[in-house]
Amino acid sequence: xxxxxxxxxxxxxxxxxTRKLITVLSIDGGGxxxxxxxxxxxxxxxxxxxxxxxxxxxxxxxxxxAGTSTGGLVTAMLTAPDQNNRPLYAxxxxxxxxxxxxxxxxxxxxxxxxxIIKLLKALVGPKYNGKYLKxxxxxxxxxxxxxxTLTNVVIPTFDIKTMQPLIFSSFQVPREPTMDVQLSDxxxxxxxxxxxxxxxxxxxxxxxxxxxxGGMAANNPSLVAIGEVTRQVLKQDPKISPMTPxxxxxxxxxxxxxxxxxxxxxxxxxxxxxxxxxxxxxxxGAVPLVEVFTQASADLVVFHDNxxxxxxxxxxxxxxxxxxxxxxxxxxxxxATNKNLNDLVEVGNRLLDAPVSRVNVDTGVAEPAPNGGxxxxxxxxxxxxxxxxxxxxxxxxxxxxxxx
Numbered sequence: 001x002x003x004x005x006x007x008x009x010x011x012x013x014x015x016x017x018t019r020k021l022i023t024v025l026s027i028d029g030g031g032x033x034x035x036x037x038x039x040x041x042x043x044x045x046x047x048x049x050x051x052x053x054x055x056x057x058x059x060x061x062x063x064x065x066a067g068t069s070t071g072g073l074v075t076a077m078l079t080a081p082d083q084n085n086r087p088l089y090a091x092x093x094x095x096x097x098x099x100x101x102x103x104x105x106x107x108x109x110x111x112x113x114x115x116i117i118k119l120l121k122a123l124v125g126p127k128y129n130g131k132y133l134k135x136x137x138x139x140x141x142x143x144x145x146x147x148x149t150l151t152n153v154v155i156p157t158f159d160i161k162t163m164q165p166l167i168f169s170s171f172q173v174p175r176e177p178t179m180d181v182q183l184s185d186x187x188x189x190x191x192x193x194x195x196x197x198x199x200x201x202x203x204x205x206x207x208x209x210x211x212x213x214g215g216m217a218a219n220n221p222s223l224v225a226i227g228e229v230t231r232q233v234l235k236q237d238p239k240i241s242p243m244t245p246x247x248x249x250x251x252x253x254x255x256x257x258x259x260x261x262x263x264x265x266x267x268x269x270x271x272x273x274x275x276x277x278x279x280x281x282x283x284x285g286a287v288p289l290v291e292v293f294t295q296a297s298a299d300l301v302v303f304h305d306n307x308x309x310x311x312x313x314x315x316x317x318x319x320x321x322x323x324x325x326x327x328x329x330x331x332x333x334x335x336a337t338n339k340n341l342n343d344l345v346e347v348g349n350r351l352l353d354a355p356v357s358r359v360n361v362d363t364g365v366a367e368p369a370p371n372g373g374x375x376x377x378x379x380x381x382x383x384x385x386x387x388x389x390x391x392x393x394x395x396x397x398x399x400x401x402x403x404x
Contacts, residue, residue, distance in 0.1 A: 021252045021389045022229055025062045026222035028298055029069025029215040030258025031193070031333025032102045033326075035341060037074065037256035038094035039348025040321055043376065044254075045091035047383035052390070057087045059150045061386040064170075066154040066225035068214040070258065072190035073137070076183045079149040080141055087150055088140070095345060102336040105133045127334070130197045134188055141184040147173045149183070154225045156214035157189040160199055165217035166209070167224055171232050178207040190214035195287050196334060215290075220298035222255040222305055248312040252389075254382060255305065257322030259347060260295060261331035286332060299364070306359040315358065319382060321375050323351050324366060352376040 027037050041058060048056040059065065059079045067075030077089040077097070089097070106128055146153070152170035159166045168190075173180045181204045188200040189211030200211045218224045229251075266284045280289045302320055309318040329335040330343055356372030359365065372378065 020250070020392065021385070022250050023062045023064070023386060023389065024222065024225050024229070024251060024253045025058065025065045026220065026225055026253065026255040027065075027067040027071030027074050028221075028256065028258045029067075029071050029190075029193075029213065029219045029294060031070055031196070032098065032106065032336050032341060033258035033331075033333065033344060034070035034074055035095055035098045035344040036258050036323065036348045036351065037071065037321075038091070038098060039345060040256055040352065040375070040379070041074070041078075041091040041094060043352055044379050044383060047380050048387060051383060051387040055086075058091050059087045061390055062151055064152045064154055064225045064229060066156075066221040067190075068156050068219050068221045069191045069193065071221065071256075072155040072214060073187050075153050075155060076141060076149075076187050079151055079153050080144050080183055081148060081150055085150070095348075099338075099341050099345075101132075101136060102341055103338070105136070106334040106336040107132075108335070108337060126194075126198050127196050130188070130192070133191070133197065137184045137187050141182065141187070144183050145180050146170060146183060146186065147180050152228075154221060154228050155186050155190050156218040156221050156224055157186070157211045158214060158216040159210055160212050161208070161210035165214075166211065167228070169228050171228050178204050180204070181209070185209070193333070194290055195281055196290075213290075213294075215294035215297065218297055218301065219294040220255065220257070220301040222253060223301045226251065226253070248309055248314040249317060251314070251317055252382065252385060253305070253309075253318045254379075255302070255318070255320045257298070257320070259323045259326040259331065259344075260298075261326045262324040266331075302359055302366075303361070303364055307361050310361060319356070319375075319378055320358070320366075321351060322357070322366065323347055323354070352379075 027034075030036075045056065045058050048058070048061060057078070065075050065079055067073070074094055077094060078087055078091065080088040082088050146168055147170065149170060153168075154170070155168045157166045157168065158164070168179060168181070168186045181202070185200065185202045185204075189202075189209065191213065192198060192200050192211060193213040193215065197213075200209075202209050214221070266286065267288055271283075272280075272288070275283065275288075281287055302322075305318060305320070306315075309315050326347065329337075329340050330347065332340070353374050353376055355368040356375055356378050357366040358369045358372075360367050
C-alpha cells in the first residue's frame with residue numbers, strides 16, 4: 001500500500017483531511033450464493049476484532065458499502081442500526097441467516113413432476129411469490145430509511161417503467177429527498193430477479209418506483225460505488241478539474257463475488273442456436289438470459305477495475321475475491337437444499353485459502369497474482385490497513401463515516 005499525502009478534499013459534509021484512504025466494500029448479487037461473501041466477511045471482521053476488540057464491525061471501517069441483489073441485503077444487514085445505533089448484524093450472523101431463511105424464500109418443489117411444475121410456473125409468473133422474503137425484510141429493517149445507515153451505502157436497482165438503472169445512494173439523499181426510502185423497499189427491489197421473484201412497486205411522496213433486480217444494471221457494484229465517491233468529491237471541491245482523474249492510490253477496495261460457473265460451462269453456441277424464447281428462460285435448470293445479463297455486467301466491471309488500478313499503479317489497493325469453478329447446483333441462485341447451502345459454506349472456506357487472483361487485462365481471465373499469497377493472508381493485511389486508517393481518523397477527531 002502506497003502511503004499518500006493526506007488530501008483536503010471532502011465527501012458530503014465530512015472532510016477528508018488526514019484521510020489516507022477512501023475505503024470501499026462491494027458485494028455482488030447471486031441469490032443463495034450470498035453465503036460465499038458471508039463467509040469471507042466473517043473472516044474479515046474476525047481479523048478486525050483481533051486488532052480492535054470484539055465490538056468491531058465491518059461498517060465501522062468502510063466509507064462506502066455497495067451491494068446488488070443478495071449483496072444489497074447483506075449491505076443492509078451490515079449497516080442498518082439497531083436500538084443502540086450499532087449494526088443490526090455482525091458478519092458472523094450472515095451465513096446462519098442464509099442457512100435458516102433461504103429454504104423458506106426459495107421453497108423447493110419435490111417429487112416426480114417437479115420439473116414440469118417448475119416449467120409451468122416459469123410460463124405464468126415468477127418461480128417464487130416473494131411473500132416470505134417481503135415479510136422477512138420488512139420485519140428485519142422496519143421503517144429504517146436510506147439516510148439512517150451507519151455508513152454510506154450504494155445499492156443498484158433497475159426501474160422497469162423508466163427503463164433505466166436507479167442507484168440508491170446515501171450521497172444522493174441531500175440532492176434528491178425522494179430517494180430517501182425505506183431500506184426494506186430497496187432490498188426487495190434490488191433482489192427482484194426476473195423470473196425468480198416479482199417486481200417491487202412502492203411510492204415515496206409522489207414518486208413511484210417500479211423496480212427489478214439491480215443485477216440487470218450492475219451485478220458487481222464496485223464501479224458504481226467508486227463513481228458515486230468520485231462524483232461527490234468533484235461536486236464538493238470546485239478546485240478539482242473535472243478532467244483530473246481521482247487518485248486511485250487513495251482507494252482501498254474489497255470486491256466480493258458470489259461464484260460463477262466458467263470452467264465447466266453449461267451452454268454453448270450450438271445449443272443456444274436452437275433456443276426460442278422459452279429455452280432462453282428455462283434451460284439446464286437455470287435462466288440463461290438472466291445469467292448472461294448479470295455475468296456480463298459483473299465481468300466488465302472486474303475488467304475495468306483491474307485495468308484502472310493497474311494503469312494507475314495501485315493494484316495493491318484492489319482485492320477481488322471470486323470463485324470461477326462452481327458447477328451444477330452450486331452455481332444456481334435458488335437451489336436452497338440443506339446440502340447445497342452447506343456446500344456453499346465450504347466453497348467460501350476454500351476460497352479463503354485460494355491464491356489471490358487478478359484478471360489478465362489481455363485475456364480477461366483471472367490468474368493467480370505473482371507472490372500474492374492467499375485470500376486469507378491478504379484479508380489479514382487489509383484488516384490491518386483498515387484498522388490503522390480508523391485509528392488515524394480517531395486521533396484527528398474525524399468520524400469514520402462519510403456523511404452523504
